[in-house]
Amino acid sequence: MENWLKKVGATGLDDLELADFPVTGRGARTLRRFKRGERILTIPSDCLWTVEHAYADPLLGPVLRSTQPPLSVEDTLAIYLLFVRSREAGYDGPRSHVAALPASYSSSIFFENDELEVCAGTSLYTITKQLEQRIEDDYRGLVMRVLGLHPDLFPLDKFTIADYKWALCSFWSRAMDFVLPDGKSLRVLAPFADMLNHSPDVVQCHAYDPLSGSLSVLAGKDYEVGDQVSIFYGSIPNNRLLRLYGFVMPDNPNDSYDLVLSTHPMAPFYEQKQKLWALAGLDSISTISLTLIDPLPKHVLQYLRIQRLDESDLAAIALRKLDTTTY
Numbered sequence: 308m309e310n311w312l313k314k315v316g317a318t319g320l321d322d323l324e325l326a327d328f329p330v331t332g333r334g335a336r337t338l339r340r341f342k343r344g345e346r347i348l349t350i351p352s353d354c355l356w357t358v359e360h361a362y363a364d365p366l367l368g369p370v371l372r373s374t375q376p377p378l379s380v381e382d383t384l385a386i387y388l389l390f391v392r393s394r395e396a397g398y399d400g401p402r403s404h405v406a407a408l409p410a411s412y413s414s415s416i417f418f419e420n421d422e423l424e425v426c427a428g429t430s431l432y433t434i435t436k437q438l439e440q441r442i443e444d445d446y447r448g449l450v451m452r453v454l455g456l457h458p459d460l461f462p463l464d465k466f467t468i469a470d471y472k473w474a475l476c477s478f479w480s481r482a483m484d485f486v487l488p489d490g491k492s493l494r495v496l497a498p499f500a501d502m503l504n505h506s507p508d509v510v511q512c513h514a515y516d517p518l519s520g521s522l523s524v525l526a527g528k529d530y531e532v533g534d535q536v537s538i539f540y541g542s543i544p545n546n547r548l549l550r551l552y553g554f555v556m557p558d559n560p561n562d563s564y565d566l567v568l569s570t571h572p573m574a575p576f577y578e579q580k581q582k583l584w585a586l587a588g589l590d591s592i593s594t595i596s597l598t599l600i601d602p603l604p605k606h607v608l609q610y611l612r613i614q615r616l617d618e619s620d621l622a623a624i625a626l627r628k629l630d631t632t633t634y
């Protein structure tokens with residue numbers, strides 16, 4: 308992978324090496340000192356996995372362009388990755404990157420049933436179950452709309468639901484997201500830069516250059532020779548880290564609990580309450596994040612007050628409304 312990257316113009320690789328670290332696992336180690344803000348690594352546009360590159364591929368592009376409505380960003384990238392992985396010739400550079408990707412992931416959709424049951428009652432459990440169902444539905448849809456129509460390009464034994472899950476998770480745990488100057492969002496998987504682990508001790512230090520289309524990593528702090536280079540994935544609570552990346556941060560200052568509030572549609576006065584929730588910016592199923600800074604957000608109380616309203620409360624509210632509209 309590194310030889311391919313250097314050949315196509317990546318810079319910085321001579322000052323880094325891949326190594327195993329305690330806790331974070333494989334990552335990149337410095338071979339020289341870096342001052343904070345110094346450029347460490349640049350991966351040129353041609354090597355990046357993006358939707359645009361998937362569409363530009365001479366074999367895959369025409370299929371993607373003829374699929375209407377277009378596939379989601381996630382599905383386009385997942386198919387692109389599996390397509391390159393399935394090729395027996397050509398695509399040598401990108402395939403050397405695919406070969407360096409982990410064979411399996413530890414995010415919550417890969418938990419065994421008994422492992423996930425330990426999380427029963429948490430929002431991680433609920434969201435993971437929903438995600439598993441969505442992945443099954445999306446996969447069935449992809450087979451009907453795309454994969455099953457082009458068996459020459461997508462041999463189904465290399466595009467199984469397990470492969471699809473693996474490809475999705477490769478992007479969830481390794482891709483970087485940017486907002487471009489025109490406001491559009493961009494998801495990029497950058498070979499080698501995707502080997503960098505998360506640390507809360509560095510500032511945001513990875514950037515996409517819209518002019519050259521390249522991805523760079525700067526030093527997020529001063530590094531001595533032999534230090535692990537890290538980037539900052541974002542201020543992410545542990546349940547999201549576990550769902551997308553398969554790890555948690557001890558004492559995570561951004562930790563939160565997603566409280567799911569819901570009301571059965573057969574509950575008394577449901578329709579009237581639904582209108583009141585909408586007026587308060589809520590929904591009949593509302594997910595509200597409880598954080599250490601704001602452990603009881605006002606939306607929780609608003610939701611519950613509306614849920615507990617009885618016939619006389621609702622009549623009083625209707626009267627008050629009538630009052631204000633007559634003036």
Ligand SMILES: C[S@@+](CC[C@H](N)C(=O)[O-])C[C@H]1O[C@@H](n2cnc3c(N)ncnc32)[C@H](O)[C@@H]1O
Nearest residue numbers: 330331332333480481501502503504505552554
């Ligand atoms: C972008 S990849 C980084 C490279 C990865 N370690 C590898 O071997 O390919 C992100 C993955 O690295 C691991 N990771 C990153 N930062 C971590 C951290 N602070 N603690 C534990 N694991 C971490 C998680 O498995 C995560 O899904």
